[in-house]
Amino acid sequence: MVLIRTLALLLLAGCLKAKPPVVARVSAEVATTVTLATIDQARSDGVSEALIEAIGTGLVSHNLSLLSVDAPTDFDTRRTTAHRLDWLVANASTAPHVLLVETRAVRYGTVSGRYRWAVDVTLSMAPVSAAQPATTETFSVPVHLQHAHQGATAALEAATPAITRRTRRLVDDYLGGAP
Amino acid sequence: MRTVCLIGLLALPLSASAGARMGGYVRVMARPDTQGGMGRLGYWNLYGRLLNEGPYAALNFDVDVLEPHPGANTPWTRVHMQIEGGSVGGMDPDNGSLAMFRLSQLHILAGNVLLPNVTWQTGTLESSMGDLGLYDMRPATLFSETVGMSARWEHQPVDLLVGIGDSGFAIHGERYNPVLTLGGSIRVAAGSHVQLGLGGQMMTEPSARGNRNAPYDTPGVGYQEWVRGETLQNFRSDHPIAADRFPQPLPAPARSHKLIAYLGAGDWGPLQWNSTYLSVAKLHPDPPGTETYMDETVDIHVTSLTDERTVLQVGNEMLLSVVPERLDAAWGVLYGDHTDADNDILPSDHDRSYASTVLRLQLALTPTVGLLTESSLAREWSRNGNQYREHKDSIFANTEGAPDTRGLETGDADTRRTWQGKTGVVFTPLGPGIWTRPTLRLLYGTQWSSQNNAFSNSFVDTVDQYNEFGNVEQHWHHVIALEAEAWF
Numbered sequence: 009m010v011l012i013r014t015l016a017l018l019l020l021a022g023c024l025k026a027k028p029p030v031v032a033r034v035s036a037e038v039a040t041t042v043t044l045a046t047i048d049q050a051r052s053d054g055v056s057e058a059l060i061e062a063i064g065t066g067l068v069s070h071n072l073s074l075l076s077v078d079a080p081t082d083f084d085t086r087r088t089t090a091h092r093l094d095w096l097v098a099n100a101s102t103a104p105h106v107l108l109v110e111t112r113a114v115r116y117g118t119v120s121g122r123y124r125w126a127v128d129v130t131l132s133m134a135p136v137s138a139a140q141p142a143t144t145e146t147f148s149v150p151v152h153l154q155h156a157h158q159g160a161t162a163a164l165e166a167a168t169p170a171i172t173r174r175t176r177r178l179v180d181d182y183l184g185g186a187p
Numbered sequence: 188m189r190t191v192c193l194i195g196l197l198a199l200p201l202s203a204s205a206g207a208r209m210g211g212y213v214r215v216m217a218r219p220d221t222q223g224g225m226g227r228l229g230y231w232n233l234y235g236r237l238l239n240e241g242p243y244a245a246l247n248f249d250v251d252v253l254e255p256h257p258g259a260n261t262p263w264t265r266v267h268m269q270i271e272g273g274s275v276g277g278m279d280p281d282n283g284s285l286a287m288f289r290l291s292q293l294h295i296l297a298g299n300v301l302l303p304n305v306t307w308q309t310g311t312l313e314s315s316m317g318d319l320g321l322y323d324m325r326p327a328t329l330f331s332e333t334v335g336m337s338a339r340w341e342h343q344p345v346d347l348l349v350g351i352g353d354s355g356f357a358i359h360g361e362r363y364n365p366v367l368t369l370g371g372s373i374r375v376a377a378g379s380h381v382q383l384g385l386g387g388q389m390m391t392e393p394s395a396r397g398n399r400n401a402p403y404d405t406p407g408v409g410y411q412e413w414v415r416g417e418t419l420q421n422f423r424s425d426h427p428i429a430a431d432r433f434p435q436p437l438p439a440p441a442r443s444h445k446l447i448a449y450l451g452a453g454d455w456g457p458l459q460w461n462s463t464y465l466s467v468a469k470l471h472p473d474p475p476g477t478e479t480y481m482d483e484t485v486d487i488h489v490t491s492l493t494d495e496r497t498v499l500q501v502g503n504e505m506l507l508s509v510v511p512e513r514l515d516a517a518w519g520v521l522y523g524d525h526t527d528a529d530n531d532i533l534p535s536d537h538d539r540s541y542a543s544t545v546l547r548l549q550l551a552l553t554p555t556v557g558l559l560t561e562s563s564l565a566r567e568w569s570r571n572g573n574q575y576r577e578h579k580d581s582i583f584a585n586t587e588g589a590p591d592t593r594g595l596e597t598g599d600a601d602t603r604r605t606w607q608g609k610t611g612v613v614f615t616p617l618g619p620g621i622w623t624r625p626t627l628r629l630l631y632g633t634q635w636s637s638q639n640n641a642f643s644n645s646f647v648d649t650v651d652q653y654n655e656f657g658n659v660e661q662h663w664h665h666v667i668a669l670e671a672e673a674w675f
Contacts, residue, residue: 045257047298084258112257116249117267117292120212121318121325122674124247150210152674154506154622155451155460156317156346156374157382169618 029069029176030183037075038067038107038133039100041092043083045112046160055111056165062172063109070179075103093132093142100136105182108132109171113151113160122152125163129171133182143182147174206251214243215275216670223659225280225643228632228666233521234607235545235563236323238632238668242278244288245271255298264297306339312350314339316374316384316449317462319502320622321519321545326466326500327447329388332357333368344376354390354471362474364400366392366441374449384449390471392441402472403436403488410492414533414595418487419480429483436475439490443471459506470496470537495528496537506621512551515621519545526570533595534574541567551619559628560610567603572596575603575638579658580650604637611668625673634664 040063042055064074077099086092089110096106110130117124127149134142149167218226218238228238248268255263272288274281281287294310312330314337319325330337335352349371355363370388377383394401405418412418422433445468453460473493475486500523507516520543527537543565551557569575573596581599611630615623640646642664647656 047255047257047263114255116208116210117247117269118313118315119210119245119247119269119674120243120271121315121320121323122212124210124674126208126210148208150675152210152624154318154320155382155462156315157376157451 030180031069032071032183035071035073036105037101037103038072038105039075039077039096039103039136040064040067040107040109041077041079041083041096042109043079043092043111044160044164045084045110047114054159054161054164056161056168058165059109059168059171062168063107063175066172066176067107067179069176070183072105072179075101077101089130089132089142089144093134097134097136104136106132106134106136107175107179109175111164111167111171113163113167115160115163119152122154123156123158125151125153125160125166127151127163127167127171129167129174131171131175131178133178143178145174145178145181206254208249209247210249210675211244211246212271212672212674213245214240214670214672216242216278216668218666218668218670220666222661222664223640223644223646224664224666225645226666226668227643228607228609228634228664229605229636229642232322232324233541233543233565233567234605234634235321235519235547235561235609237321237547237561237609238607238630238666240323241273242275243271243273244275245269245291247292260299260303262297262299264295266293266295268293302338302340304340304342306341307336308339308350309336310334312337312352314348314350314372316372316386316447317451317464319462319464319504319519319521321504321517321547322502322521322543324500324502324521325464326502327384327386327449327464328466329370329372329386329445329447330368332366333388335368346374348372348386350388355392358471359400359474362400364392364395364398364402366390366471370445372447380452380454382449382451384451385447387444387446389444390442392471394438394440399486400474402439402441402490403475404439404491405436405475405486405488406434408487408489408492410529411532411595413487413489413492414530416478419478419483419485423480423483433485436486436488439472439488439494441472441490441494443469445469453506457507457509459508461503461505463503464501466498466500468498470498492529493527495526497526497528499524509548512554512619514551515549515619517545517547517621519543530571532571534569534571534597534601538570539568539574540570541565547621549613549619549621551615554618555614555616557613557615557619558610559613559630561608563605563607565603565605567605569601573598573601575600576648577637577639579639579660581639582650598638600637602637603641605634605641606636607632607634609633625671625675627671628668630668630670632666632668635662636664637662 044055067074100106112128115125130146132142132144149170151163151166220226232239250266253264269292271291274287276283292311294308297307312333315325316327332354333352337350340347351369354366354368368390372386374384392402448465450463472490475488502521504519522542524540545563547561549559576598577600609632614627647654
């Protein structure tokens, strides 16, 4: 009986509801570009579809929708986040907001049988109107992959839950300060 | 103390530099054992690592001395080190003593120097093709004892490694003699679903004239008298005059090698990945030991008595997503065969075979709470006779049912059969998945073994009349564990 009660409590704890997200007053699109760099390559390909889908799902909870904008092959020539945001604003079509997700996956050593990676992320969200400065957040996600052949894309996929969680928080902050 | 200083020194650049990283692994637990054990379900991780391993902590440090600049093709360099050990305060007899920790990895990496896509590594060189996660074993590992320099060329679909160095300190410690090591590996992707890998290393130990730590043989030493520790005693029986010198050692060749293979395949439907590892190794001969008899101490050089030990290991691990995001399975199989052609009389870990299978299932009840269950079956067989005690009075049950005080057997059975079952609740804050970490677990485990008291314990084995604690015979063992594991 005690065991069943304990189990029920544990399950209840697993069902705890998270705080609801900040919702945009008007439904709108967010022009979103995700990039992935590696130790020796500044790439605009190799981004995991799962990450883009997860970001899109997160935006829906804020009454926003994702408009994916693929980075061009020469995107790497824009070295700074500001330059990249400028490009994204210029290519945002009709979307009133832009979201830039810059990631860099780097492999480090092995630890206890896992391949240790770090995925550095810079999130930037800004209005196309430029009436408000970009809201940015920079963080690093530790990732430990099981297999030697798994590369930067797999590392980014493994970091997806952490990135989407931080993206939701960034959108909360962005919308919380929106006029 | 040195470790503390090292960590302290590391903390400075880590907090000051954006190019510094720290990561690691921890395994912590409380496993009160009311059956007289030390908190581990069985003897070793042949029965699955779960509940059979103790506490562990590893800290990884990386400092980008010259940070890589993506796309710039400019040189970069990084210092990597790892401190690890198996003790945590309150969790094991060593109570977190830093003496149990060691600086196991320290190397400097450099890229975009001389050759494109090549990473140079100097220092410790250990390189593995993968891990049998259920067993915490890495059969396809090279250079685990080697320090030196390696070059890794990574260019899809090929990963090529060549290394050279010295394994002398890792193998011989204070009795250092260089063990020259040369090896390499190649891993090739055959499409996006298959990986093939091959590799090998060879080690040779030069014999320098006058170096007492070089490989030698003491002539005329028999295997049995050596393992009994009676070489000097027998010699003095035959040569009672002190002026008769114990035989002088003669140089002997000492070589060893290892071959590894890897086959990985996956990303097909529910099959996430299947890894098969093969390792065939000829072990390096033992260094000399000492014997003392009647105030006389001599070194016994045993290169030729320990140079025919081989180890074959084959392991497979399959990861299945039976119901995506809901039910995961991991199935492992391991076979090992250790042979020692010099020894056909003494039960030994160098003369045995074992086979094991482990199946783990994890069901996600919610995204952060799951149920885990694991079962394992194992059989270990000693090639040179009885090694395992099946009964508390096994001394009366040995070969031919008679006590043999000169016998070399250490038990009453040559086979140990073990079954383990484990189940419990797990918390996975990062979401469902059998290998998602961190995980916090409340587990119950049970073991049946043909061996009596087949777990680390403090029982008194002797059956003499002065044993005031008595003898216990039990083949079942139960453990409850509160534990957590994380890579970070």
